[in-house]
Amino acid sequence: MDLRDIEIFLTLAEELHFGRTAELLRVSPARITQAVKKQERQIDAPLFERTTRTVRLTPLGRQLRDDLSPVYAGLQDGLRRARLAAQGVTAVLRVGMMSINAHDLRPYWDTFRTRHPGYRMQIQHASFVDPFAGLRGGDLDVLICWLPVEEPDLTVGPVLFADARVLAVAADHELTRRSSVSLDTLADFQHSDAPSRPDYWAEGFVPSHTRSGQLIERGPLVRNAEEILALASMGQIVNLFPAHMRRYWGRPDIVYLPVRDVEALRYAVVWRTEAENELIRAFARVVTDLGTLSL
Numbered sequence: 001m002d003l004r005d006i007e008i009f010l011t012l013a014e015e016l017h018f019g020r021t022a023e024l025l026r027v028s029p030a031r032i033t034q035a036v037k038k039q040e041r042q043i044d045a046p047l048f049e050r051t052t053r054t055v056r057l058t059p060l061g062r063q064l065r066d067d068l069s070p071v072y073a074g075l076q077d078g079l080r081r082a083r084l085a086a087q088g089v090t091a092v093l094r095v096g097m098m099s100i101n102a103h104d105l106r107p108y109w110d111t112f113r114t115r116h117p118g119y120r121m122q123i124q125h126a127s128f129v130d131p132f133a134g135l136r137g138g139d140l141d142v143l144i145c146w147l148p149v150e151e152p153d154l155t156v157g158p159v160l161f162a163d164a165r166v167l168a169v170a171a172d173h174e175l176t177r178r179s180s181v182s183l184d185t186l187a188d189f190q191h192s193d194a195p196s197r198p199d200y201w202a203e204g205f206v207p208s209h210t211r212s213g214q215l216i217e218r219g220p221l222v223r224n225a226e227e228i229l230a231l232a233s234m235g236q237i238v239n240l241f242p243a244h245m246r247r248y249w250g251r252p253d254i255v256y257l258p259v260r261d262v263e264a265l266r267y268a269v270v271w272r273t274e275a276e277n278e279l280i281r282a283f284a285r286v287v288t289d290l291g292t293l294s295l
Helices: 003-015 018-025 029-043 059-086 102-115 183-188 199-205 225-233 278-290
Strands: 048-050 055-057 091-097 119-125 142-146 154-163 165-170 191-193 218-221 239-242 254-258 265-272
Parallel strands (some): 191 218
Antiparallel strands (some): 142 265, 154 265, 165 239
């Protein structure tokens, strides 16, 4: 079984749909069928149960998937590292960002690259749903997220920036008659909520109560900022955000109102304690040396 056939098998085992597999791999459905038949002839047993409506793995197919997945991932990683080594790159720092203001943080990125020309940075968005899964699953080396982070297996490093707070409301919302709002205002309107997150961490972003003790009602579950803004634009919710949203995510149907009496949201570098290495320490030193940015 060659590498391409392994990729086809594993993708089909994930998608369980010949058409979607063909689209993802940019080949014809006939190529997918041909590869599966070839694999089944080599093994002399079916890997998939196929009907006109469904595709399912056989028990043997599940076993082969579980055996091949780590092997294929290791091969891909080996090829990736070989390509990087050929370019003079010795390591890649994978940075997950909860905030969307990567451009503001260019001083950190540029200094890191200047000090460590053999290291490359890979910056990607990190979801606020199950926020620390990327670190724990080994998909990220460091995470830039808001504080507090109080996880026993994670190390909280230096703070990169602190951002004031704004309230996102619909452009025709009654609150747009004001130039700013107080935290108590949130008690009069429904806010969004997110699944699979530590309660204390969510509290850091949106307090559960106002300063006067009024409950801030959590409403619909959301999985990303697009869903939040869609609900806010329809007037179904209001939502606290860091102030850089005004610069990076302006929309004609959303108004961002300054919030007067809530603390700035601090964002820090976080990593899994057991995974700490020289690459992570090098980035943390850059942040420490440059200090907290003023936005």
